[in-house]
Amino acid sequence: MQKHFFISSLAFVGCLTLFTACNSTQSMFKEGISKFDKGEYELAIKDLRTVANANYEPSRTNYLLAESYRLSNRFELAAPYYKKALEAGNPDPEIPFHYAYMLKASGEYAEAAKQLEKYLASNPTNKVNVEKANRELYTLRSIDVLRDKKTFYRVQNLEKLNTAGGEYGPFVKDGNLIFASTRKNTAYKTNGMPMLGIYKVKLADEYAETSGEPEPFSPASFLEGVNEADVTFTKDGKTVVFSRANTGGKKGTADCDLYLSRLVSGKWSEPRMIPVSDSASWDANPAFSRDGRTLYFCSNRPGGVGGIDIYRANMDASGRFSKPVNMGKDINTPGDEMFPYVGPDSKLYFSSDGHPGLGKLDVFVATRSQGVITVENLGPPINTRFDDFGMVYVDDEMRFGFFASNRTGGKGDDDIYLFEDESVGLDSTQLAELEKLPIDDPRRRTVGKPEPPKIVNYFLAGTVSSNDTPAATLDSAVVKMYEVSSDSLVGQGISRDGGIFGTFPLEEGKDYTLLIERKGYITKRDAFSMSGKAIPQIFRKKLTMDTTFYVAFKLDRLALNKTFVLENIYYDLDKFNIRTDAAVELDKLVQILKDNPTVKIELSSHTDDRATDAYNNKLSQNRAQSAVDYIVSKGIEKDRLVAKGYGETRLIIKKAQTEEEHQKNRRTEFTILSY
Template sequence: MQAYKKGVRHFDAGEYNLALPQFEKAAKGSIDAARLNYYTAESYRLSNRFGEAAPFYQKALEANTTEPETRFNYAYALKSQGNYTAALEQLQQFVANAPKTTAKPVVDKAKREIETLKAINAIAANKLEITLRNMSNLNSPNSEFAPVIRGDELIFTASRKETQYKNNGQPMLGLYKTKLNARPDETGTTAAPEPFSTNVFQGDVNEGTPAFSKDGKAIVFARGNNGKRKGGLDVDLYISRLGEGGWSQPQRLPISDSLAWDGSPAFSGDGRTLYFASNRAGGAGGIDLYRTSIDASGRFSRPVNMGRDINTPGDEMFPYVGPNAKLYFASDGHPGLGKLDVFVATRSQGVTRVENMGQPINSPADDFGLIYVKPTEGYLASNRPGGKGDDDIYFFQEGTGTSTDTTTIAQNPPGSTGTNAPKVVRYFLAGTVSVNDSPVLPLDSAKVRVIDDATGQPIAEIVTDQTGSFGKYPLQEGKDYTILAERKGFLTRREQFTMQGKSIPQVFLTKAQTDTTFYVPLLLDKSVLNKTFVLENIYYDLDKYNIRADAAPELDKIVVILKDNPTLKLELSSHTDVRAPDAYNMKLSQNRAKSAVDYIVSQGISADRLVAKGYGETRLVVKNAKTEEEHQRNRRTEIKILEL
């Protein structure tokens, strides 16, 4: 029992490599098998050892674990082993039995992965004439990845520092460099790697994923995650510049989010855009790709999410802009062979296409960090079997290579599965308008307009029938739309609908033409004096009243309601739980309500249409709250209609 408790303490601290031997000791005792095997599996997964996690997930399931995402994670562990059939079975069971409380991005990712696994043979049929060679004199039993070229040097990330990272038991990551030979496909590098710069080297944190400006005189990289903060939320982007005295002390970039993990930077070809990966609030789910512009004086603009065509409910990382201006990146959310696959994105006439790079670039393992150094040559990282250790750097060459390390495979263009012509998909929109009440009833005679956001012109104007239905109307890939519903006696409702991320990948299509219709339900609220609505997801940090980034989108919805209903006047109220003195709670709730109103006014709404009111703990929803969930129900934000 003591070993188990020690293991759990290490696990909770994110020290998974220290937790594993304790769980191994505990296995000899009488600890509940479901809990013990689940913790062991999670320790392997969270230290990026998916294959080793698989048998422990299986044992946890056999012991009837109640952890809801066990099958979901087990499926990805099986996929990393190339066991696609078993992975599909686990995901189908997960989706069929997922509790209603399961996060939507997790369910969405599982559903998309089911389609991927059903089409895995078509994905595997995409094979390129490429040879890979392990950079054996560069790699070690630990991790080497994220290679970039600067002049005649290869700079990369490697696990070689003296301090051990308690997450996976390897040395901490740092930046290293080595001279390149003229023929890296034959003999690799000429000298033993050495630290990139003593100034860009902090021994007690992880540092990696370098990116160089166009002139090579600035480096942006990720730094943080010393293991003391679970999840690595202290990982930020840093910049160092080359001067007469060498590389400067790194400075944290202001585009970093202190509440998120930020990494994998990459410059565009002209050096005016920086791409990076982040799990900050407001993304598509998991880690997303972002971009920021750099002006003439070196200032970075506010980061912009790359959109749902690129980002998925999974992870997107390691962006790279090739000489052909195409965006290459790694993802576990797009249809792929392994945990991370390499993809290439191209944009034409407003439509973004994402294609899997195919075999042998991709495998059931993690494949990522691809760069080109010549039109047909480059490097990437992979933890596929046959390497020297964990992540290894590989040299690849397209065309008629004859490397003995890999088999040359017949060529098809990326994204194709042979000589078949591209299949056509026609997209349509339909929906219903109903009363947002209990029970939900269809609403006839509601006027609905579907507006093309690019032109501001409606593509459809209809009145709903007795069933409250409307549609269907043709949509175009890559476009954004607004659906506006209005009816006398109800608040006007506006819903945004985007085609970004909704295109069906070619590999999923089986017919020459496929029709697919998206159904949008619109719920209209009765415009009744003193009617109160609870706002979801308006949270504040403990004892704080500033508007957090994740609350802003919810308040933006109130802005839209006020703009669409110009005669409306609202009270915006804040409520607390009972776990502080009455007077303190009253003042805190008033400040929170006022900050929410101030935010809405800053978006162009007249202040005389809003009243801020703090009620403290005087209007509890759950009178004798005991659980954290019950306290959260009391800590709510509401709006009430004061004037129609």
């Protein structure tokens, strides 16, 4: 009897221990998610790694760990967790896209290409990432061209200055190296490192050494508990602009702005935020032009090319700034462009992960000649598979300069490196002697004579088919192509021989709209952009070459009572006013109605089942009517539209449990009534 009781007690204690452990892991999992949502990635990682070791929710836990490392700029650490998330069956279609970039940062170029091919084969809906993936895949397939680029650069770590933390953002002024470093007392919850501050230290004659201990650049621009970095000065040295972030005034990545301070009676004034900063966006990396009249900076504000873009704003004699202007698609890509700097040669140097590069951020130089901008990767050893950024020159001779990198062999996270361009001041004979150095000498690199620009002729072709199951190719469809900026017709053709159309000539950097019409089908518009699709000069093999892009269009059949779901039409809780994001989607419906002027539709709104029938019916009717009123305001005849609210009577998912399932029920649709 006692024996049986003892065994039962052990079983009970075991179950209780297991239950307690499970409960504890679940609680830690929720804590990790909460910290992740707040952007406290280092704290989230500590919780989620414990959860991952317990193999709790492996699909989501490993994904969140990967995202935490990626978003805190630790790409090599992110890669294995993306792999585990995929192996655990995580269905997020964007994982292969992010995983590919992490693999590239790890130097696994072939595997990165495979992941991008897998991503593109899944027919992803994120158009920005599709464009980035196509661009990156082209780079990965031609990576040897970049790795073999020949230069005369030599690099050296500033070992005395760098620490186990981070040092970056170098700027040389009055014999001092001014830089950002993680040396403050307060830890930054995103990556667990100390907050950034701006410091200065004396440079030795040969620039490879520093003299004395670094000290804060200015008490006015040194606040504990915030991140400060990225200094730039006007030509007279009496005005400084820098970045200040994570002040607590705003949430997330919007909490970074540009501040200005002036030198008055030998002291720097209290910094003030300058008006070029967008309070709802991330603004950083300022850089004045050589004359101090133009300020370049980086921002993720709406309306850009994609990711983080480089902008410019003019400053007049009284210190007032003009409205910022985006630098355009020759410089900016769907990726990130950061750390601009105008060199003594008046060329724009910057870092990017959108132009063809060896790693995450590579250093590039943009040159304008006869109105044409060319962007060139500076190649190794400046660029590696790691982050390489923030390049500046010491003086007008352009022989020495500094940049930052988190490459292996450094002292810590980001380190500052000295670089020397050994070709400066050498004549052709001396360059030839340098070329005679042993094959394994890093200086045995030839610049060579500049090659003439190589021309690429671009074309567009494609197919037209029905959106039926199974799909059928459609001949006799009329395809028209318009250039967006001028709204002019630049190409027209008819699909034949299995729905094939083309070819239409394209121009670099331009955006196009294609209009596809066929009797019995809904006329469709689609966009095609040459942004990011131009083949960089370094990859052009011939003086003249042709490249054709292919697109596939599917048309919906015109049929009575055929229903279409409008994506992303959301309303605030218990509200029926048209939000900005909903307006974007409704504008697409407006265009469909303009392109199909004989079509009349019913626009219907549906709710989930979490309120009374009467309330949901009234709310859905108000929402449908609100959408119709918006469409009418855009010039569509009122008698072509019927508003109908169905409340919860037509649930797609009955007994919905998750918020995602409820959202599928809360939808807006349109149904063809006549044509």
